[in-house]
Amino acid sequence: MTNFSYFRPGDLNSAIGDLITHEGAKFIAGGTNLLDLMKENVERPARLVDINQLSFNSIEETEGGGLRLGALMTNADTAYHENVQNRYPLLSHAILAGASAQLRNMATNGGNLFQRTRCYYFYDLATPCNKREPGSGCGAIRGFNRIHAILGTSDQKPETACIATHPSDMCVALAALDAVVRVTGLAGERTIPFADFHRLPGDEPWRDNTINPGELVTAIDLPAKGFPQYYAYIKLRDRASYAFALVSVAVALEIENNRITDARIALGGVAHKPWRKPDAEAMLIGQAVSVADFQSVAEALTEGAKGYGHNTFKIELAKRAIVRALQQAAKLEPTP
Structure with a gap:
């Protein structure tokens, strides 16, 4: 793990401003994936901006009859929330199928969206991986690929090939429920339909999602229809x-x-x-x-x-x- 500086902002504008002004900075909340990546030197942030003091840690009703899941609510608190269990049991079940109880107690809703792939070659610095090192190739295509993708893959050009999978359970349920992601950046707030949040590898397998630099996920909106039966x-x-x-x-x-x-x-x-x-x-x-x-x-x-x-x-x-x-x-x- 490389050295890094640390900052804990007290408000949203300070968090976004600090991230933008420090090259190589990353947001951190639960840290259940980012810290693993740092230990393996896959991620080497020069600065961590700790957003746990921000006020995105509640679940609220929306005007349209749905629920707004705060980005800093833990996966455990979300899965066991009465309104989630009763109105969106699919989401509760999916969250509880993921990781372990200890990790669910730390992992946040916003962080869950940003999980990186668990591809062996992504984690192994001695092997080629276009997601980790653009243009280096994809070791998985002709390697051991038992856990890898079978749909939406990129395999035509070696320099952009990628057959990695997204690892989240929660995100699969959010996709089925037609959730909406709320993000805030220097240009203000915008919403992203869940279907458009994550990307297929295409010609840029190193890009997992459609978030712009400096943007922060603040909440996930669930529509009124929760399919409880x-x-x-x-x-x-x-x-x-x-x-x-x-x-x-x-x-x-x-x-x-x-x-x-x-x-x-x-x-x-x-x-x-x-x-x-x-x-x-x-x-x-x-x-x-x-x-x-x-x-x-x-x-x-x-x-x-x-x-x-x-x-x-x-x-x-x-x-x-x-x-x-x-x-x-x-x-x-x-x-x-």
């Missing part, structure tokens, strides 16, 4: 605790008279961002609850999936996980 979150992993998803699926349904009137499906562990495909979800609208339709949707959601050897099994795993999650959400199969 028909939902499921499935996380398939190598062990039952403290493991990242090989494939995860968040499903939120509305069902009336055995017909699906709304459907949301988001996948984790398969792409550089939580994966949604609205056209595939639309296949369910107006249809009677049917396993055959669920299988067709699984095929549509994973259309174009590509394996790289060790991770090819994830294509079939994802399809089966989608069907199972839809069955659980529709209450055709008991939730464990």
